[in-house]
Amino acid sequence: xxxxxxxxxxxxxxxxxxxxxxxxxxxxxxxxxxxxxxxxxxxxxxxxxxxxxxxxxxxxxxxxxxxxxxxxxxxxxxxxxxxxxxxxxxxxxxxxxxxxxxxxxxxxxxxxxxxxxxxxxxxxxxxxxxxxxxxxxxxxxxxxxxxxxxxxxxxxxxxxxxxxxxxxxxxxxxxxxxxxxxxxxxxxxxxxxxxxxxxxxxxxxxxxxxxxxxxxxxxxxxxxxxxxxxxxxxxxxxxxxxxxxxxxxxxxxxxxxxxxxxxxxxxxxxxxxxxxxxxxxxxxxxxxxxxxxxxxxxxxxxxxxxxxxxxxxxxxxxxxxxxxxxxxxxxxxxxxxxxxxxxxxxxxxxxxxxxxxxxxxxxxxxxxxxxxxxxxxxxxxxxxxxxxxxxxxxxxxxxxxxxxxxxxxxxxxxxxxxxxxxxxxxxxxxxxxxxxxxxxxxxxxxxxxxxxxxxxxxxxxxxxxxxxxxxxxxxxxxxxxxxxxxxxxxxxxxxxxxxxxxxxxxxxxxxxxxxxxxxxxxxxxxxxxxxxxxxxxxxxxxxxxxxxxxxxxxxxxxxxxxxxxxxxxxxxxxxxxxxxxxxxxxxxxxxxxxxxxxxxxxxxxxxxxxxxxxxxxxxxxxxxxxxxxxxxxxxxxxxxxxxxxxxxxxxxxxxxxxxxxxxxxxxxxxxxxxxxxxxxxxxxxxxxxxxxxxxxxxxxxxxxxxxxxxxxxxxxxxx
Amino acid sequence: xxxxxxxxxxxxxxxxxxxxxxxxxxxxxxxxxxxxxxxxxxxxxxxxxxxxxxxxxxxxxxxxxxxxxxxxxxxxxxxxxxxxxxxxxxxxxxxxxxxxxxxxxxxxxxxxxxxxxxxxxxxxxxxxxxxxxxxxxxxxxxxxxxxxxxxxxxxxxxxxxxxxxxxxxxxxxxxxxxxxxxxxxxxxxxxxxxxxxxxxxxxxxxxxxxxxxxxxx
Numbered sequence: 001x002x003x004x005x006x007x008x009x010x011x012x013x014x015x016x017x018x019x020x021x022x023x024x025x026x027x028x029x030x031x032x033x034x035x036x037x038x039x040x041x042x043x044x045x046x047x048x049x050x051x052x053x054x055x056x057x058x059x060x061x062x063x064x065x066x067x068x069x070x071x072x073x074x075x076x077x078x079x080x081x082x083x084x085x086x087x088x089x090x091x092x093x094x095x096x097x098x099x100x101x102x103x104x105x106x107x108x109x110x111x112x113x114x115x116x117x118x119x120x121x122x123x124x125x126x127x128x129x130x131x132x133x134x135x136x137x138x139x140x141x142x143x144x145x146x147x148x149x150x151x152x153x154x155x156x157x158x159x160x161x162x163x164x165x166x167x168x169x170x171x172x173x174x175x176x177x178x179x180x181x182x183x184x185x186x187x188x189x190x191x192x193x194x195x196x197x198x199x200x201x202x203x204x205x206x207x208x209x210x211x212x213x214x215x216x217x218x219x220x221x222x223x224x225x226x227x228x229x230x231x232x233x234x235x236x237x238x239x240x241x242x243x244x245x246x247x248x249x250x251x252x253x254x255x256x257x258x259x260x261x262x263x264x265x266x267x268x269x270x271x272x273x274x275x276x277x278x279x280x281x282x283x284x285x286x287x288x289x290x291x292x293x294x295x296x297x298x299x300x301x302x303x304x305x306x307x308x309x310x311x312x313x314x315x316x317x318x319x320x321x322x323x324x325x326x327x328x329x330x331x332x333x334x335x336x337x338x339x340x341x342x343x344x345x346x347x348x349x350x351x352x353x354x355x356x357x358x359x360x361x362x363x364x365x366x367x368x369x370x371x372x373x374x375x376x377x378x379x380x381x382x383x384x385x386x387x388x389x390x391x392x393x394x395x396x397x398x399x400x401x402x403x404x405x406x407x408x409x410x411x412x413x414x415x416x417x418x419x420x421x422x423x424x425x426x427x428x429x430x431x432x433x434x435x436x437x438x439x440x441x442x443x444x445x446x447x448x449x450x451x452x453x454x455x456x457x458x459x460x461x462x463x464x465x466x467x468x469x470x471x472x473x474x475x476x477x478x479x480x481x482x483x484x485x486x487x488x489x490x491x492x493x494x495x496x497x498x499x500x501x502x503x504x505x506x507x508x509x510x511x512x513x514x515x516x517x518x519x520x521x522x523x524x525x526x527x528x529x530x531x532x533x534x535x536x537x538x539x540x541x542x543x544x545x546x547x548x549x550x551x552x553x554x555x556x557x558x559x560x561x562x563x564x565x566x567x568x569x570x571x572x573x574x575x576x577x578x579x580x581x582x583x584x585x586x587x588x589x590x591x592x593x594x595x596x597x598x599x600x601x602x603x604x605x606x607x608x609x610x611x612x613x614x615x616x617x618x619x620x621x622x623x624x625x626x627x628x629x630x631x632x633x634x635x636x637x638x639x640x641x642x643x644x645x646x647x648x649x650x651x652x653x654x655x656x657x658x659x660x661x662x663x664x665x666x667x668x669x670x671x672x673x674x675x676x677x678x679x680x681x682x683x684x685x686x687x688x689x690x691x692x693x694x695x696x697x698x699x700x701x702x703x704x705x706x707x708x709x710x711x712x713x714x715x716x717x718x719x
Numbered sequence: 720x721x722x723x724x725x726x727x728x729x730x731x732x733x734x735x736x737x738x739x740x741x742x743x744x745x746x747x748x749x750x751x752x753x754x755x756x757x758x759x760x761x762x763x764x765x766x767x768x769x770x771x772x773x774x775x776x777x778x779x780x781x782x783x784x785x786x787x788x789x790x791x792x793x794x795x796x797x798x799x800x801x802x803x804x805x806x807x808x809x810x811x812x813x814x815x816x817x818x819x820x821x822x823x824x825x826x827x828x829x830x831x832x833x834x835x836x837x838x839x840x841x842x843x844x845x846x847x848x849x850x851x852x853x854x855x856x857x858x859x860x861x862x863x864x865x866x867x868x869x870x871x872x873x874x875x876x877x878x879x880x881x882x883x884x885x886x887x888x889x890x891x892x893x894x895x896x897x898x899x900x901x902x903x904x905x906x907x908x909x910x911x912x913x914x915x916x917x918x919x920x921x922x923x924x925x926x927x928x929x930x931x932x933x934x935x936x
Contacts, residue, residue: 011730011733015736036859036862037783037784037786037859037860037862037909038784038786038787038858038859038860039858039859039862040858040859040862041856041857041858041859042820042856042857042858042859043854043855043856043857044819044820044821044822044823044854044855044857045822045823045824045854046822046823046824046849046852046853046854047822047823047824048822048824053811053814053815053819054811054815054817054819055811055815055816055817055819056814056815
C-alpha cells in the first residue's frame with residue numbers, strides 16, 4: 001500500500017480522530033465565552049437601609065388591583081425590583097392566596113407598552129402643559145368614568161366632583177354582580193351580605209361563576225376548599241355554558257340561556273311539593289310564582305327535566321345548611337334568594353354585611369348600567385369633560401351603546417392610563433398612570449368590609465417611568481385645583497393618606513403607621529347591618545323560548561384570566577390555557593356537538609356570527625358543556641389598540657351585543673340572538689390538552705357517575 | 720468488467736474535507752493556545768498567595784482582562800497595605816448569595832475623615848457621586864453564567880465559620896480560593912478560571928455536593 005494513497009481504512013481513521021479531537025477541543029471553548037469580564041455592570045447602593053441585602057428579597061404588603069376583589073398581597077422586592085407577588089395571609093379576604101390575574105400584576109407593571117409621558121393629541125407634552133390644557137378646556141362640570149373604586153381615592157374623587165360643580169361618577173365593570181346585589185337588597189335589605197361557603201354542606205349556583213370571576217373569587221376559592229374538606233360539600237351548578245365553577249361541580253346542569261330562574265323556581269316547587277318545605281318565609285308574589293312553575297313549565301322554558309329538579313331538591317334537603325347563589329339576571333338572583341329563604345339559609349350561611357365608618361370609604365361598585373348612562377348622557381350633551389381611568393369603555397361597551405359617537409360629543413376627554421387602548425385613541429389628553437406596584441392607596445374589598453377591613457396599597461419599588469403619577473396624586477391635584485376644602489395642606493397623596501389613616505387608628509405615631517404598612521390593612525370602624533324582609537316583592541320569570549330556526553343565543557362569557565379584556569396584554573395570561581377549552585392566544589366559539597351536526601359544522605370551522613348590531617368571524621370549538629341552543633364566546637380578546645401582545649388577537653363578542661337593559665337593574669344584557677354561517681375555512685385551534693379521550697390507555701382511572709352513585713349507596717346501605 | 724471504463728478516484732471529495740479539517744483544526748488549536756495563555760501562561764498569580772492551610776483546592780489560574788472601572792479603587796492598598804478584612808467591605812458575602820459591592824455610604828464612612836476628597840482625585844470622583852446621589856457603575860469582573868447558582872454565604876460557612884480543622888487565620892485565605900490574592904491587583908482582575916471543571920475539582924477534594932441541581936437550578 002502506497003503511503004500517499006488514502007484508502008478507506010486510513011480515511012476513516014483520520015476522520016474519526018480528527019472529529020473526536022475537534023469535538024473535545026470545541027467543548028472546552030464556549031465555557032470561556034459565557035464567562036464575561038467587564039460586559040455587565042453592577043451598581044452598588046448609595047446608602048441602603050440596614051435590612052437591605054443584595055440577593056435577599058424583602059417582602060412588603062400591598063393590595064392587588066387586577067380585579068375589584070382587592071386582595072391583599074405580599075410582594076418580594078430584591079435590589080429595588082419587585083419580583084414576585086403572593087397573597088397576604090393576614091387578610092380575611094384572600095388569606096394568603098392569590099389568583100393567576102394577581103400573579104400577572106408583575107407583567108402589568110413591567111409591561112413594555114406602559115405610557116411614560118403625558119400627551120395632548122399625538123404630541124408628547126410636560127405635565128404642566130397637560131394640566132394647563134385641561135384647565136383651559138374644562139368648562140362644564142366634569143364626570144369621572146372609572147372601574148370599581150373605593151377607599152381614599154373615592155373620597156378624593158368626590159371632593160373633586162363636589163368642588164367643580166357636582167359632576168357624576170360612573171363606575172363601570174362589565175364583569176359584575178349587580179343582579180345579585182339588587183336581588184339581595186330587594187329580598188333581605190342588604191345589597192352585600194356576607195357569604196359563608198365554608199359553613200355550607202351544599203351549594204347551588206344559578207349562573208354565578210363563584211370560583212372564577214364572581215365578586216371575590218380568591219376568597220370564595222379558599223372557602224370552597226373548606227367546603228370540600230370532609231364532610232365533603234356538594235356543588236351543583238346550573239348555567240347555559242360551563243364556567244370554572246361548573247367544571248368543579250358534582251352535578252352540572254345545562255339550562256337554556258335566561259332560564260336559570262325557571263329552574264330555581266322549579267327546584268323550589270319540588271321542595272314545596274315533594275319535601276313539604278314551607279314557603280311562609282317568602283313574599284306572597286314569589287311564593288305564587290313558585291306554584292305556577294310546575295315541572296312541565298320548567299321543562300318548556302329551560303329544557304331541564306323533572307328528575308333533575310328532584311335531584312337538586314334532594315341534594316339541598318340532605319346536605320343542610322346549604323347556600324344558593326344566582327347571577328346573570330335579576331330573576332336568577334331573586335329565585336336563588338327565594339330558595340335561601342325557604343331553606344333557612346338566611347342568618348346561617350348568609351349573614352348581614354357591615355357599613356364602614358366613614359361610609360364614603362366603601363366600594364363604589366361598577367355596573368354596565370353606569371356604562372349605558374354614561375353613553376346616554378354623553379349623547380345628550382350633558383357631559384362636557386370626562387376623566388377616564390381604569391376603564392376602557394370603547395372596548396367594553398356593547399355595540400348598541402354607540403360609545404365612540406358618545407365620546408365624540410364630549411368636549412374634553414382625559415384618559416389617566418397605564419396603556420394606550422381603544423379609549424385613549426379617542427381622548428384629547430392622556431396622562432401616564434403609575435402602576436399599582438408604584439402607588440399608594442386604600443381599598444375596601446367588597447367582602448372584607450363585613451369585617452371592617454381596609455387594605456392598604458403601598459409602592460413596592462420606585463417608578464419605572466419617572467413621569468407617571470399615581471391616581472391618588474392626580475385626584476388630589478385636581479381637587480386642590482378645583483378649590484376643594486381642607487386639602488391645601490397636603491403636598492402629595494402619601495401625606496394625605498397618612499394623615500387620614502392616622503385619624504382612623506387614632507394615633508400619628510411612626511410605629512403605628514409602620515404596623516399598618518406591615519399588616520397591609522387597617523381595621524376601620526364598621527356598623528353591622530341587619531336584614532329586613534320585603535313582603536311586596538314579585539318575580540317575573542322571563543319567557544326563555546328555544547331560538548327560531550337558524551338562530552342561536554350568543555352568551556359572552558367571562559374568564560378568570562383575560563377577564564373583561566383588561567389583561568389581554570399580559571402574555572402570562574394569554575399563554576395560560578383557558579379553563580374550559582384549554583386554548584391559548586386566541587378566540588373561539590363554544591357550540592354543542594349536536595347543534596354543530598345540525599348546522600353541518602366541524603371542530604375548527606370558521607363561522608361568521610351575526611347579530612342585529614354586528615358580526616364577527618371566529619372558529620368553533622365543539623363542547624358538550626354548552627346548552628344546544630347557545631353559542632358561547634369568551635370576552636377579553638379582539639383588541640385593536642392595546643399594545644404589542646393584545647392587538648389583533650381574537651375577536652370581541654361585546655361588539656355583537658345590543659343596548660337592551662334589564663328593567664329591574666338597568667344592566668345591559670350580555671346575550672343576544674345570532675345567526676351562524678360557516679365561512680368554509682377550517683383551522684386547528686391551539687390547545688394544551690387536545691383530546692378528551694384516553695383511547696383505552698387508562699392514564700386516569702375513571703368510573704361512570706352512575707357506578708359511583710351505586711357504590712356510594714351500597715356503602716351507606718351496608719353501614 | 721470493461722477495460723475501457725475510466726478509473727474512478729476512490730474519494731473525489733477528500734481534498735475538500737482535508738482542507739476544511741486543516742482550517743478547523745488550526746482554529747481549535749489556536750483557540751486552545753490562546754486560552755492556555757489566559758489560563759496562566761504568564762500569570763501574575765503566584766502559588767505563594769494566601770490559602771486555607773488544610774484545604775485542597777484547584778490551583779488553576781487565569782490571566783483576566785484589565786477591566787476599566789469608574790473609580791480606580793485599589794485592593795492592594797486597602798486589603799494589602801492597610802490590612803482591611805475582605806468582609807469589612809464585602810459584608811453581604813456571609814449573608815447572601817452575592818458578595819455585593821459595598822454601598823457608597825461605607826466608603827464615605829472613612830473617606831470623610833481619612834484621605835478625603837481634597838487630598839485624592841479618585842476620592843473626589845467618589846465624593847461627587849455621593850453628593851449627587853449617583854451610584855458608580857462598576858463593570859463586573861468575576862461572573863458565572865445565569866444558569867449557575869453560586870452562593871457566597873454557603874462557601875464562607877463551609878470554609879470560614881464552620882471549619883475549626885483547617886485553622887483559617889484570615890478571610891482572605893478563603894476568598895483567594897476562587898478570587899486569587901486580591902492584594903496583588905488594583906481594582907479587580909479575574910485570576911481563577913471559574914469554570915465547571917474548576918468548581919468540580921474543589922467539590923471533589925472537599926466533599927462538596929456532586930448533584931447537578933445543587934448549582935444548576
